[in-house]
Amino acid sequence: xxxxxxxxxxFTLILLGLVLFRVTRWEPAFWAxxxxxxxxxxxxxxxxxxTARAPLxxxxxxxxxxxxxxxxxxxxxxxxxxxxxxxxxxxxxxxxVQTAFRFNSYIxxxxxxxxxxxxxxxxxxxxxxxxxxxxxxxxxHALVHRKGGLLRELMKNPLLLATVLGLxxxxxxxxxxxxxxxxxxxxGNAAIAIGLITVGAGLRLSGLHQAKGMATxxxxxxxxxxxxxxxFLGSRLGLPQLQLQIVVMFSALPTASSAYVLAARMGGxxxxxxxxxxxxxxxxxxxxxxxxGVIG
Numbered sequence: 001x002x003x004x005x006x007x008x009x010x011f012t013l014i015l016l017g018l019v020l021f022r023v024t025r026w027e028p029a030f031w032a033x034x035x036x037x038x039x040x041x042x043x044x045x046x047x048x049x050x051t052a053r054a055p056l057x058x059x060x061x062x063x064x065x066x067x068x069x070x071x072x073x074x075x076x077x078x079x080x081x082x083x084x085x086x087x088x089x090x091x092x093x094x095x096x097v098q099t100a101f102r103f104n105s106y107i108x109x110x111x112x113x114x115x116x117x118x119x120x121x122x123x124x125x126x127x128x129x130x131x132x133x134x135x136x137x138x139x140x141h142a143l144v145h146r147k148g149g150l151l152r153e154l155m156k157n158p159l160l161l162a163t164v165l166g167l168x169x170x171x172x173x174x175x176x177x178x179x180x181x182x183x184x185x186x187x188g189n190a191a192i193a194i195g196l197i198t199v200g201a202g203l204r205l206s207g208l209h210q211a212k213g214m215a216t217x218x219x220x221x222x223x224x225x226x227x228x229x230x231x232f233l234g235s236r237l238g239l240p241q242l243q244l245q246i247v248v249m250f251s252a253l254p255t256a257s258s259a260y261v262l263a264a265r266m267g268g269x270x271x272x273x274x275x276x277x278x279x280x281x282x283x284x285x286x287x288x289x290x291x292x293g294v295i296g
Contacts, residue, residue, distance in 0.1 A: 006114040007292065010107065010196055011285050017200025035198050035257075038106070042191035044162035046109060047125045049184035051166025052176060054122030061126065064234070064243040068127045069134060071230040071251045075101030076138045078221045086214040095268030096214065098139035099255040099276040100221040103131070105159060106195030107281075111249050111288070113192060116242045121188075123246045129163025131250075139262055202257045203281060204274040211272065219280050223287040227252035231295060245295050252291045254280035 021031065079100030083093050105128055112124035136157070155161075169176065176184075230251035234244045255277045263273040 007111065007289055010110040010114070013193055013196035014200035014281070017197035018203050020197065021201040031198065031201050034194065038191060038195045038198055040158050042187055043105065043109070043195060044158040045184050046121070046188035046191040047128070047159055047162040048166040049181065049188055050118055050121040051125045051163055052169035053181070054119050054170070060240060060243060061123070063237045064123065064239055064247050065126065065130055067230055067233045067237060067239065067247045068131055068250060070233060071226050072101050072131050072134050074229050075221060075226050078225060079218065082214050082217055086211065086217070088211045088214055091267070091269045092211045092214065092272060095263040095270070095273050096211070096218055096276055098259045098262065099273065099280065100218045101226070102135045102139060102255050102259050103250065103253040104199065104256045104281070106192070106199055107284070108250055108253050110192045110196055112246055115245050115249070120242060120246055123243060124250060125163050125166065127247065127250050129160055132157060132160045139259065199257065199281060203278040205278050206271070206275070215276055215279070218276055219283065222255060222280055223252060223283055227291045245292070248291055248295050249288065252284070252288055254284040
């Protein structure tokens with residue numbers, strides 16, 4: 001089977017979420033509750049279990065993390081260039097710039113699992129754990145009128161905490177009891193499927209009324225420029241094939257739906273961000289397989 005076709009089941013689940021949202025009469029509270037279940041319970045369990053038990057070569061993994069973080073920083077720098085280039089209206093740049101570098105963890109772990117099984121999931125979990133603080137700091141900095149609380153939010157981030165705890169278990173060699181491992185494995189299987197369905201349910205394409213040029217710029221950075229940077233850096237550093245695939249696919253991910261939540265909570269332009277997230281997610285149906293073919 002072609003490597004690109006490995007992603008077809010995951011895109012099908014995203015489509016299923018979109019269809020379910022459109023054709024059912026389930027209340028918004030149902031979808032909000034489902035998103036919270038994935039974010040606070042299912043995905044942290046998957047991250048912890050994958051990170052805790054996977055054999056990791058930390059000598060080469062360090063180079064992979066360098067590539068991931070340098071790529072994220074490149075996204076931040078390129079995103080900030082939009083302000084002098086496009087001179088957008090109030091809160092458009094501040095709200096949208098985060099979509100140039102933030103990433104969808106649900107799609108990330110689905111892709112990693114397809115590419116490398118438990119090892120691929122653990123590698124992606126490491127990248128997520130190290131990238132979440134950097135991307136959150138950059139996103140909140142753009143919406144700077146909010147007062148403090150960033151460190152507190154990072155310390156409460158369930159994905160970050162799960163990764164750190166999993167690494168601690170991995171380093172110390174503490175065994176995970178079999179019944180706990182089996183439970184976490186089943187939770188992890190549910191996390192990917194339900195997470196992708198919630199991605200589809202959250203797609204919105206009605207918020208682009210202005211700044212079309214800047215919107216195109218942000219999406220191009222996230223789906224084209226960043227994976228190209230990661231591919232170049234990873235190839236130059238001689239990353240093993242699986243690690244190169246993981247870091248390039250991480251860099252090619254569309255933006256997380258939490259970017260909309262952050263913008264709306266901090267007084268930004270929520271509809272504009274919702275459009276960027278949705279358009280990027282839909283376009284990634286084409287770009288992710290292309291990048292997978294390039295590095296495959």
